[in-house]
Amino acid sequence: MPDTRAQDTAELHTGVLVIGGGMAGAWGAIAAARAGASVILVDKGYCGTSGVTATAGPGHWWVPPDPPEARPAAIAARNLGAAGLGDPHWMAAVIDLTWRVLPTLASHYDFPRNEAGAVQYRGLRGPEYLRALRRLAIELGVRVLDHWPALELLRDGDGLISGARGVQRQQGDRPWRIRAGAVLLATGGTAFRSHLLGAHNNTGDGYLMGAEAGATLSGMEFTAAYTVAPARSTMTRTMSYAYASYSDAAGRALDIPAGPDNSRALARALLQGPVFARFDRMPEQVRRWLPAISPNVMLPFDRWGIDPWRDRFEVTLHNDGTIRGTGGLRVTDQDCGVGVPGLYAAGDAATRELVAGAISGGGAQNSAWALSSAHWAARAAADFAARRGAVDPHLKALGRAGMRPAKSARAVDARQAIAAVQARMHPYDRNIFRTGTGLRSSAEALESVWAALRDHAHGGTDPVRTREAAAMAATARWSVASALHRSESRGMHQRDDLPAADPRQARRLESGGLDAVWVRADTRAPRSPASSSPPRPEAATPP
């Protein structure tokens, strides 16, 4: 039970508490510290290796202000791809902030120069990026607490979010409680433990904690992005597949475009049987560059003794969930607040529809969003905490499903619950090729998973895993309900039973609810950091 060891609880307090130490969380901690706040950052794992940025090579949406037509052109192109769900004002603000802030990491990240001597800012190596962010945060006075997963938010008598509770994984799950003037959720998205590289800790915890505090979600139907990887591996690094050719088990060539953006064709083939790839179109020059570009790509091949340019290797698709999908906590204002006083969201914990729309923001928009939203949220959180003053020690703990059973406490198998969620969210014929019948069947199955977690689960000997199961179940419910509500096809959300786009549905969907899930058309656009002016580069001044 959660409270039996309360006397052993580690008690801390701070101005801003950042939950999550990936790219958004680390940038948020840096921005809050630069704004003058005292900051604690807690991570479920280790700030530096946790999360999907640390294992990848994030490119940022990087559009220089010169020539002056470049940014409006980039925004117009992206807004078209966003299928009516993007917001050009937010896009302009994100481009501008990313452009100005990313180079401030140069004290800790060695931005390379190309042959022409130009400094290369756009794309960074993940491990080096996160290592640099960690070092900068610590240098600025951020207290980084690793292996300190948060389990729930705390609220004071006035309804202000006032901190969080969690456990110390490396101290026998000894509880901690941190009082804070404001909380920034930077918990990432979730891929429902699909083996997407680096995504194991990303279980949607922030979505559940936010919803328990009264926040809502947006864009949860956009969970149908998938990424190719060698079968039985986590290596979802896609660059090399731009030079891939595909074949079936008999060696017959398959008519699948080289990619990226070929996951639907790949999924269709994978539903017929095993699919094999080979990087036979990759020029010799690129082969030589590969380890210096992405040093982890060759690790599975070299260890399995596969020559990926000559040998055919089996491939699979891993679900990206809300990570390369776009849904998350609904942002209600230009501060990346979520409609709950004292609570903010950044990165994949928040919806990325504003900058990515109905298609994946992976590779550019999502990284720029993580950086930018973290800055807006962190500055607002620092300001909120400073104006608020001391935090009342008498706080209400908000965690429910997976820790405080609504009915009789009994053992609920978290692994089984997670497997039941995966059975609905991973299969290509359920989540890529969607139908009303399939989604209704998933909704029903997820209801019983959720009911067991809500009514009976209490954490027991594994409080983190049980909450993770509840968070993934909650996320899957919002996703399936939103996908059912969107009775059309748009962007990555494709309904085989409703294959056309419906112009009347060119608006975002808000969702929420814990006991009963609801979905509704969202008619309120959050004011953007640049909304008072048209989305011209010079108008994109963040708060």
Added chain:
Amino acid sequence: MIELVFADRCTACGDCVATCPTNVFDFGVDGRPVVARQADCQTCFMCELYCRADALFVAPDCTGPTPVDAERVRAAGLLGQFRRDSGWDEWSVTHANEHWRMDDVFRMARTATPPPST
């Protein structure tokens, strides 16, 4: 999944215990790490990157444990590959970070143009 800790190479620095994002290691009685929760390994190879002694080996199969021959791994030169190719620590002099070439690579793929001469 993490499969091997090479005791003869390990310096018991504890960095893998600290940096593993999914907390798979515990300290053993001799102060060296032991794989205590292999099933939680997410096969991200980060422990290898942070191991200056090149004493760890992660097998690429993320779906379950794999039998691995420690001496073959050692002889094949697979230890420390990720740290070397990343240019970390002592490798920074010889192995530059050329991640920025990714844009060129995608551009070449789209246009099927020959690579720029380097």
